[in-house]
Amino acid sequence: MKRYFTIGMAGHIDHGKTTLTKALTNVDTDRLKEEKERQISIELGFAHLYEDEDIQISVIDVPGHERFIRQMIAGVAGIDLVVLVVAADEGVMPQTREHLHILGLLGIKSGIVAVTKVDRVDEEFIDLVKDDILDELKGTVFEQSPFMLVDSLSLKGINDLKSLITTTLKAQEMRDVKGAFRLPIDQVFTIKGQGTVVRGTVYEGAIEEGQPLMIMPKGLETRARQLQVHHQPAKKAFAGQRTAVNLSGIATDEVQRGDVLVSSEHFITTRTIDVALSVIADLDYIVKQRMPIKCHIGTAEVMGRIVFFDRNEIKDDSSEILCQIRLEEEIVTKRGDRFILRRPSPIETIGGGWVIEPRGEKYRFGHQTIEELAKKKEGTPKERTMAALFEAKSLPLSELLTRTSLEQSELEHLLHEEDEFLQYKNKDYTLISLTSMIEEEMYDRMKDYHNENEMKPGLNRAELFQIMQNVYPKQLLEYVLENGIQSSTFGKRDQYVHLHDFKPQIPINWQKRTNGLLDELKNDGLQVKYLHDYFTKAGIPQPLVVEIKKFLMDEGVIVSLDEQYYWHREHFSNAVETLRNGTGADFEVGDAKALLGLSRKYMIPFLERLDMTGLTMRVENKRVWKGKKL
Known part of the structure; x- marks a missing residue:
């Protein structure tokens, strides 16, 4: 299938990133009036670079000024290749170094060095600049990157750079298009x-x-x-x-x-993340335990605090540090996402790394916690698979392969040999422990609903799914519910689901009065009063009248003739049988009156009810029995 990539232009202010972008794409990415007046990029700029039947490439022009570093981080976090722009007449500058640090911390693995403005200097000076750049690139992701000499005004080297970008990306894997958007x-x-x-x-x-x-x-x-x-x-x-x-x-x-x-609610929102942190060399200030930091992750910029479990401060440490970031606001993240930490005041990039566990917990200070975090970081194939399923709740094999980075044969063996995993509906995989959690949650929700709504047949299935779909995918909920019905944990009645042993009933403190009401209704036979009068006499308050009336109708205890008159089910059934036995294939109103001895105020609603229930059909002045029985 066609592949899509985004590249980024990074580097110091005024080293020609925007001009280079325009030379490559014929698009001026400085769109704000302020940007044009000051000749610097404040916001991220975007342009279309290249497209054929196999590949499409976009360009992000990243702001280079220190004040706009957060926009730079937001832009770089979504790109597949970086063009590091260094002006031939200036060489490596402070923001060049900071961008290099950030690119490395964000895990950018593919890069090209573009030396711009080469028409301003002679060849000997260019050689000096290249040596200077090579020294700065040692130990960075750009150490082995190719160099391109370009001039954006004369267009020298522009086509060669464009060709190199295209060739590099055609040999590169694109991002995951099979996972959730x-x-x-x-x-x-x-x-x-x-x-x-x-x-x-x-x-x-x-x-x-x-x-x-x-x-x-x-x-x-x-x-x-x-x-x-x-x-x-x-x-x-x-x-x-x-x-x-x-x-x-x-x-x-x-x-x-x-x-x-x-596209899915299954992405994790969190305020506490366990991370693997790398700190920039030569920090100007000591990083102290629980000090305020600004965390850049994706395009989010959130204040928080850094929490160490094996130290109280950092100054110079080239090793990866396992620690925790506690944020003031929720973010959306998953294992493997990259982040950058900056000191809010005085402003300084501290370091960055990747998320080990999106939902960190509170841990004790000490080496035991570090050991546990190390296990999480490395993760056995089984642990990685379980972590991916616990996060997403349910995944097809293709998505599990992407998230775990396991070989297909290894993953398939693991999924079928280990007891923790379950394939359902011959498609997706989940954890057996998750299905138990979901069933337990469904049980609790139904139980709570029954306690609050004793007269209702159960919880609407769609309402149950709507509540739980904030956490679990619908197809997994359907599987667990169906499985629970088959195992007699749950029951269903039309669109309602309920606990298997649940039966709707009148609340115990109103049962006596309701039974008295039904006795009176039954005693009155077919010559009933308004139903509301029975409720009033029974002393049942108005807020309960509607619910109890609906319950009695749903349970088939009473049958409505119209909105005012109701018969006890026993009398209604007897009246139907009397009429059926006393008439032929059809009958008129007078025939019914003679058999039942009812006035029109009862007879007409009764006959119309027979029509509505499908027992009879009116044909001109007669009613024809349709053969349906109660």
Whole structure:
């Protein structure tokens, strides 16, 4: 299938990233008036670079000024290859180094070094600049990256750079398009007549026009009214594509940069993450236990605190540190997501790393906690598979392969040999422990519902699923419920589900009065009073009248003639049988009156009820028996 990639331009301010982007794409990504006046990029800029039948490539022009580092992190977090831009007349500068640190911490593995403005200097100076760059790149992800000499104004080397980008990406694996759709939002705006539009790079999965979506962590439901890729309408968008989504039913002030657009509620929202942290060398300040930090993850920027379990501070440490980040706001993340930590004041990039466990707990200080975190970090094949299923609740084999990075034969053997795993409906996999948890939760929800609604037949199946679909996929809920019905844990009645041994009943403190009401109704035979009069005489309060009346009708104890008159089921059945036995294939109103001795105020509603229940059919002035029995 066609593959989609996004590349990023990174580097120091005024080293020519935006001009290089324009030379490659013929698009000026400086769209704000302020950006043009100051000749610096403030917001992320985007352009279409290349497309053929096999591949499509987008470009993000990342702001280089230190003040706009958070936009840079938001842009870089969604890209597949970085072009590190270094001006030939200046060489490596402070923001170049900081961008290098961040790119490494974000796990960017593919890069190209573009030396720009080469027409401004002679060849000897270019050689000096290259040596300077090579020294800076030692030990970074760019150490083995190819160099390209370009000039964006004369277009020297531009075609060669474009060709190198294309060739590199054609040999690279694209992002996962089979998993659940996820798009971290980095821009929100309004288009007149269209409403709210969000934009971002699709991290994983795919999206279709009209697809139901959720904005996390807020939990807002919406729909993809329209899609655009590179300013062109699209029916679908895939992982790696820069995409704009027109959202249905969402106001612009309800969504912001840092929110995540997803196709599934199963992405984890959390405030506590266990992480593997790498700290930047030569920090200006000591990093202390529980000090305030600013965490950049995806496009979110959230304040929090760093918690160590084996130390109280860091100054210089090149090893990976297992620790925890406790955030002030919820984020959406999963195992393997990359993050950056910055000190809010004085501003400094501290380091970054990846998420080991999205739902961290409170642990004790000491080496035992570090050992446990180390086990989580490494994870046996079984632990990785269980963690993936516990997070997503249910996954097909293809998605499990992606999330666990296991060989197919190894994963299939594990899934079929270990007792913890369950394949249901001959399709997806889940954990047996999860099905037990779901069944227990269903049991508790039904029990609570029965206690509060004794007269109702049960909990509406759709309502039960709607409540629980915030955590579990619908197909898994359906499986557990059906399994529970087969094992006689649950029962069902039409669209209602209930505990197997549950039977609807009048609340115990109203049973005596209701039984008295029914006795009076039965004693009056066919010459009944208004039903409301029986309730009033029984002393049943108005709020309960509707519920008890519905219960008695649902249980078949009383039968309505119309909105005012009701008969006891026994008398109704007897009246039907008397009429059936005393008439032929059809009869008139007079025949019925002679048999039952009823006045018109009872007779007409009774006959109309027979029509409604399908026992008779009116043909002109007669009624014809249809053969149906009670």
